[in-house]
Amino acid sequence: MPLRDHFRSPVNDRHMWNELHFMWPMSIVRQLFDILPTGYASAPNVRTGQLFEIDGSAFELDESTGSKHLIGVGDRDAATMPLSPEPTLTLEADLSAQDEFEVRVYDTDRGRQLVAAIEIVSPANKDRPESRRAFVAKIETLLQQDVCVSVIDLVTIRQFNLCADLLDLVGRADPKLGPTPPYLYAVTIRSRKQSAKRSLLDVWHYPMTLGQPLPTLPLWLDTDLRVLLPLEPGYEETCRLLHIR
Template sequence: MPILDHLSEEITNIAEFQSFHNAWAVYIAGKLNEALPRGFRAKPHSQIGSWEVDVRTDRFLAEDEKEKLKIQYQIPTPSATAHVTFPTELEVFIVNVSHSTQKIVGVIEIVSKANKDRPQNIDAFVAKCHSILSQGISLIIGDLLSIPFFNLHNQLLGALEISEGKIEEKKEMPLYCSSYRVTFDVNEKPVIEFWIYALKVGDTLPTLPLFITSEIAVPVKLEEAYMETCERLKFFEE
């Protein structure tokens, strides 16, 4: 189904973006849990002004499980690959780990109005994403808000000192979804691979890879979760 204009009066009269935002995080987590192998789980996590989905694990994958998962989902070629240098000292972002044995392996950030309505909030969001990646955690960003017109993917690449792979900022394509993973080259230097999709109202949401190990990714089917969220909130009721 096409992406709706979540800032239009027609849609906000049914559900304010915050309500949609919260529900979408829940359905994304639910869809992910259908795809994740045993020992991995996704759950929505709320903070003031933002929602995210964490994928965490308390076990290692056996070799036969790895091979099965590789066959189930073929990872697409990344949009770009770039070497990065992470600072040796960086504030660690702690995300609601309920058991000490659990390790966060992936985070999905759904951009809210509060994430980009003022410079300090933009800086905070970018710093959080930077910190997530510096810990080797896979990251997905989804931004379905055309206003304020500001591209957080480009800002994150700037913070990572990556010059290529930025989304051309065009008023007619203000939305985007992006996925990132940290790997290492033969010299053990960190490298970021990322997948980017510039979007507009009316487009279909992509399926993005979320890496749960250095080799294994699960498909995050944003479109399926989006459709279910819209149906449950009765966006199409006559």
């Protein structure tokens, strides 16, 4: 079956995109159960970013002095406590957690060490420059820790390529992506250290097209050990269970 557009009609008339994103990681874990060699295990990790508002009742304004009364501090102590200096800058910032729809692969023989991560991109990962930077920074951190990272991007309503953003962050580019990198793609990236030299990044980039099958991704568990993960079976099984046609 072909890749569907989960963000536009007719699919999103009956199904929200997050139905697929919540369930697909578990389907990938089921696939990996038969693929991973002995000593390796995988697990899903799903978390959605939420905006939280600090409860204003946590502070009470002392009208007589204009100072803030700290909850949990006795009146006597508060009276002798010096006023804090005013901040040099106050601004609004979105520090909410990022969406995470991923599968993590661990080497259980090395104390459950993380060796690979499969990231499924959500619209929130691409909706603003700061969201894209946060996602790319996460990928960079994983690569610095010698974790192989695969990214699957089915988001049709945000036309950015996060792999291209990552390469731009490290001062490199992939000429094959062209001036307008495809926004539907799957990619695997791994870092290889060179003695007394900078690390090498190996990239396997697969553009995807609506109406076409999904690719097979290499997943590196160690320097010379990799498995192949076909995305199509897990994707189709998830769509079948959710009755997505």
